Amino acid sequence: MTRGWLYRLPLPALLAASALAADGAAAPAADPGKAVAFYLVAAVTVGSALGCAIATNIVRMAMCLLGTLGGVALLYFLMSATFLGVIQLIVYAGGTLIVIVFGVMLTSRAYGVKLRPRPVEVLAALVVCGALLVGLVAVLLRTDWPAAPAGGAAEGTVAALGGSLLSVYLVPFELASVLLLAVMIGAAYLAQPALPTAGDGAGPEE
């Protein structure tokens, strides 16, 4: 495919972005390098998302999702949220995407069956999504957002995040751990082989 160049872009962009994020706080004025890096990463991110929308092959969609997740991680680096960028790469691109790929492999044995939407559905979705995009962009461009307090933005360190997780956000943090336990049990229960129940198994065997 001609879209192959999209996937070779992120590595040099990652290097540029991490180098820029290191001294990003020191240069609040117009920074052409940072702007170029932003536009490159934004092109990769939106291009991969569009590829996701266009692709009909589910494996190709998963690969495009990888491009989008990596691009969002690079944007986190550009915004000096380095810890979030690393977490995005490890948990999202490394964990969630692998789960999705496993799901693709486990459920795509009926090969050759093309699951395409009807043209009417595509048209309606295009109209709705396009209208939403135009409306959102119009609103965003007209809104005058309150500016950040000076110097309050560059504290996205691991220590600050950890301190706020264990003080202000302690209850959501514990709830998230309980949720993960419940998800682990639930997923193992849902994915186990079907056990013959009393009413079910007796019928065909006798």
Next chain:
Amino acid sequence: MLTIGLTHYLVLAAALLCCGLYVMTTKRNAVGILIGAELVLNAAALNLVAFARYGAGGLDGQVATLFVIVLAAAEAAIAIAIFVNYYRVLATIDADRGDTLKG
């Protein structure tokens, strides 16, 4: 245009959101619908981080993004378990075929 601000990130997130919405509404493969949901979640998380960086919220947006990532991982695990069961019962992953509860 050379100074990247909050609006740039918000417009980018809006584009991601619309792509995710399109994927969720048009794909008939259930895993494809899940991929669309991941796109929408990423757009929301990108908004949160952008407001934490350029807005007046401080670190709260970054903590919220951490929770979004955790919830997305949990959601994907449960969704894939459900899809595997769906495939086992119906022998297809077409989301339109799951209408056996229809009255």
